[in-house]
Amino acid sequence: MxxxxxxxxxxxxxxxxxLNQLTEHLAQAPPRQAAQILGRILDADEGVLGRMAGLMATGSQTAQHRAQAGAFPPEVFLALGRAANELHNIALDLDEHADDIHHLATPPTAAHPAVAKPVASDMVVRRHR
Incomplete structure (x- = not known):
C-alpha cells in the first residue's frame, strides 16, 4: 500500500x-567547519535563513489567498507575513558578520596569514520589534 x-x-x-542532523553536526564541528556551516546557513540569499524567509513570505501569500476565499483566518497570513519580515531583518543583521564568518571558514594561506584568534566577549542580544 x-x-x-x-x-x-x-x-x-x-x-x-x-535540520536536526545539521544542528548535531554544527554542535560537534571544529571552529573552521562550524564557520563554514554557519556561512551557508546564514547566507541571506542562498542559505537556510534566506530560504526560510522566502518560504514564510510564500506561505503568507498563499494563506492570504486562502483567507480571501474564506478557507483560512486572516490572522494566519498576517502572522506568516510578520515571521517573514522578522526572518528577513534577522538575515540582514547577520549579513553584517558575513565577512567575519567567511574569514573564519577559510584556511590561512601564505598570502593571507592567520589573523588573531577571536576572543570570547560578553554576548549582546538585540531584538527588533
Whole structure:
C-alpha cells in the first residue's frame, strides 16, 4: 500500500529531520567547519535563513489567498507575513558578520596569514520589534 502522505508534506518532514542532523553536526564541528556551516546557513540569499524567509513570505501569500476565499483566518497570513519580515531583518543583521564568518571558514594561506584568534566577549542580544 503506497504512503498516503502528500509529497510536499513528506518533504517538509525530511527537511525538518535534516535540520536536526545539521544542528548535531554544527554542535560537534571544529571552529573552521562550524564557520563554514554557519556561512551557508546564514547566507541571506542562498542559505537556510534566506530560504526560510522566502518560504514564510510564500506561505503568507498563499494563506492570504486562502483567507480571501474564506478557507483560512486572516490572522494566519498576517502572522506568516510578520515571521517573514522578522526572518528577513534577522538575515540582514547577520549579513553584517558575513565577512567575519567567511574569514573564519577559510584556511590561512601564505598570502593571507592567520589573523588573531577571536576572543570570547560578553554576548549582546538585540531584538527588533
Amino acid at each position: 503506497p504512503d498516503p502522505t502528500p509529497y510536499a508534506v513528506a518533504l517538509a518532514d525530511d527537511i525538518a529531520h535534516r
